[in-house]
Amino acid sequence: MQQRFLGNSGLRVSALSLGTMSWGTTSDEDQCRELLKSYLGAGGTVLDTAISYGEGSSEAILGELIGDVVARPEVVLVSKAGIERRDGQRMVDCSRRGLLAGLDASLARLGTDYLDLWLAHTWDPHVPLDETLAALDYAVDSGRVRYAGVSNYAGWQLAKAAQLSENPLVANQVEYSLLSRTVEAEVLPAAEDAGVGLMCWAALGRGVLTGKYRGQIPSDSRGASERWGTYVEPYLSGKPSRITEALITAAKGLDRSPSDVALSWLVERPTVATAVIGPRTSAQLEALLAGSLEPLPSQIVSVLDEVSA
Helix, strand or coil: CCEEECCCCCCEEECEEEECCCECCCECHHHHHHHHHHHHHCCCCEEECCCCHHHHHHHHHHHHHECCCECHHHCEEEEEECEEEECCEEEECCCHHHHHHHHHHHHHHHCCCCEEEEEECCCCCCCCHHHHHHHHHHHHHCCCEEEEEEECCCHHHHHHHHHHCCCCEEEEEEECECCECHHHCCHHHHHHHHCCEEEEECCCHHHHHHCCCCCCCCCCCHHHCCCCHHHHHHHCCCHHHHHHHHHHHHHHHHCCCHHHHHHHHHHCCCCEEEEEECCCCHHHHHHHHCCCCCCCCHHHHHHHHHHHC
């Protein structure tokens, strides 16, 4: 799998990152072990988690597997703090106290004394930006974090944070796919100007760009679940459906899978360093890893750009 630098930093990341949002909820430890083995076997290096994923269960499972399945120095371990879920309630706290407490908890669950990359999970309008950045800087200066960044920051927020941060911010993790291109208006130019790399979550349009939702919602899919149905629903009709059909047509013409074409389009976008994929089963991951991620013909890129603009 191709390796590239994250922004202007010296941190190398694989073109595809393994997202673990479902670990400990819809994927048990045995399934997670197989997912990790397959991903590493294909040359992947980036493991992406957060304190909010499964209320800590994602990090806990990763902590059990790292050292057993793979040596700690062989992976780029990424976690996020600032959002927690307690009893199903979403809580945002990007204060110095909240972030550093979250970092301590992450390190304990992951069974490591450092993170390769640590992100403030979201913008907190109730906390001064200087305070949030001071927590990121302290984590880097103390050696518990190698690189720091942010997640879900708008363009102006990223530009301001990059200007004020003592240590260079190297990443902004945002939703970006053929079905969600709003980041191109302001976030992408701000990232390019600041030398920040984009890590793209929901790179497959919340699963819709695989084509599995055409004409139906599979009973074993996220779209059919009570918990995740509202997450997928916005991409199941209207313009997203037309974009998906155009993608499938292009994929047939190239004799490639829709997922491969969608990911290949994404990883060649300016400032994009890695696409975060979140398969729940080994079969889903194997299908994604079977893709070539080869650059698309310019004519295909133009058509996909136009239909998804």
